Amino acid sequence: MDLKFNSSRKYISITVPSKTQAMSPHIKSIDDIVVLGINLSRFNKLTQFFICVAGVLVFYLIYGYLQELIFSVEGFKPYGWYLTLVQFAFYSIFGLIELQLIQDKRRRIPGKTYIIIAFLTVGTMGLSNTSLGYLNYPTQVIFKCCKLIPVMLGGVFIQGKRYNVADVSAALCMSLGLIWFTLADSTVAPNFNLTGVILISLALCADAVIGNVQEKAMKLHNASNSEMVLYSYSIGFVYILLGLTCTSGLGPAVTFCSKDPVRTYGYAFLFSLTGYFGISFVLALIKIFGALFAVTVTTGRKGMTIVLSFIFFAKPFTFQDFYKNQRL
Numbered sequence: 282m283d284l285k286f287n288s289s290r291k292y293i294s295i296t297v298p299s300k301t302q303a304m305s306p307h308i309k310s311i312d313d314i315v316v317l318g319i320n321l322s323r324f325n326k327l328t329q330f331f332i333c334v335a336g337v338l339v340f341y342l343i344y345g346y347l348q349e350l351i352f353s354v355e356g357f358k359p360y361g362w363y364l365t366l367v368q369f370a371f372y373s374i375f376g377l378i379e380l381q382l383i384q385d386k387r388r389r390i391p392g393k394t395y396i397i398i399a400f401l402t403v404g405t406m407g408l409s410n411t412s413l414g415y416l417n418y419p420t421q422v423i424f425k426c427c428k429l430i431p432v433m434l435g436g437v438f439i440q441g442k443r444y445n446v447a448d449v450s451a452a453l454c455m456s457l458g459l460i461w462f463t464l465a466d467s468t469v470a471p472n473f474n475l476t477g478v479i480l481i482s483l484a485l486c487a488d489a490v491i492g493n494v495q496e497k498a499m500k501l502h503n504a505s506n507s508e509m510v511l512y513s514y515s516i517g518f519v520y521i522l523l524g525l526t527c528t529s530g531l532g533p534a535v536t537f538c539s540k541d542p543v544r545t546y547g548y549a550f551l552f553s554l555t556g557y558f559g560i561s562f563v564l565a566l567i568k569i570f571g572a573l574f575a576v577t578v579t580t581g582r583k584g585m586t587i588v589l590s591f592i593f594f595a596k597p598f599t600f601q602d603f604y605k606n607q608r609l
Contacts, residue, residue, distance in 0.1 A: 314329075314569060315506075316333070317336075326569070329565075329569055333569070334562075337563060337578055340556075340558040341556075341579075343555045351364065351545070351548045351552055354541070354545060357545065360533075363530065363534030363535075363538070364552075365406065365521060366521045367546070369514045369515070369521060371549070372553060372557055372560075373510075373518055375510070376508070376515075376557075379506075380508060383505060389502040389504040390499075390504045390509070390512070395513050397494065398494055398498075398513045399520060400517075402491060404487050408484035409481065409484040412484065415476045415477025415478075416474055416481060424478075424482065425580075428488055428489070428580055429573065429577060429580060430452060430453070431489035432488070432489045432576045433448070433449070434489060435489035435572070436572060436573055440496065492567060492572030495509065499567065506564040506568075510564070563575055563578075563579060
């Protein structure tokens with residue numbers, strides 16, 4: 282920008298550079314929403330919606346299959362937290378690689394925000410896993426399908442949003458519909474243990490805070506998806522590593538996986554890769570449409586997973602199969 286002063290005529294001439302002129306490389310990319318090399322900013326809202334939803338459905342369908350494949354390895358079931366540790370490590374690596382490929386590599390969101398997001402992410406996983414000792418599968422699904430409601434409450438208290446009657450009614454109808462759909466073929470009655478109910482409720486509250494904090498931070502600071510993944514999951518990796526070290530759970534898991542590294546770490550790599558792709562589209566949904574919309578898609582995909590498995594594999598998911606896909 283050039284400023285020209287002329288004392289005789291007393292005027293100021295301001296020249297604004299055109300788009301073709303050289304500017305700082307990060308300025309133009311601030312408003313761009315790039316997912317896996319696809320610049321979604323070039324498309325209209327409807328196209329962005331279909332691309333993101335397709336990405337979530339496709340990658341999380343593969344993610345669920347690989348998750349089941351990993352736990353089919355004999356003796357692997359006790360090491361779920363170690364799998365999460367490896368998954369967080371891969372997420373951090375993928376996020377770092379993607380961040381190096383974009384023009385603006387600066388961290389935009391404050392570190393304390395990432396510390397909170399990482400803590401809540403690990404906390405909701407720990408609370409959800411711990412609640413399994415008190416609740417059976419049907420009860421878990423009842424609470425998981427109601428995730429939309431705490432997310433709406435989080436939007437009100439954290440972001441100051443206001444929802445109309447139609448939004449609230451739609452969230453309630455979807456939650457009730459998913460509960461009915463997933464429990465229709467279950468032969469096990471729900472078990473409402475007080476301790477388990479408190480644990481799973483706290484997990485859902487943490488989930489609600491995570492989505493809304495991510496939305497607020499990404500929109501306020503114009504942060505990229507790769508930045509969000511890199512810092513939140515790398516800090517979460519440290520949390521889990523400290524937890525496994527303090528509980529002496531790290532050594533046995535490393536010893537077990539080293540016996541068959543191709544199947545354990547190989548499956549974990551593919552599992553993490555598809556999960557990273559999926560979460561990239563989820564973060565894009567959060568940034569474009571908001572946390573509530575993103576949770577609506579990720580909640581609805583659970584029912585879609587059952588339908589697709591029946592169509593393509595001629596095999597409906599059992600209730601336990603459905604539960605294994607209760608991520609995000």
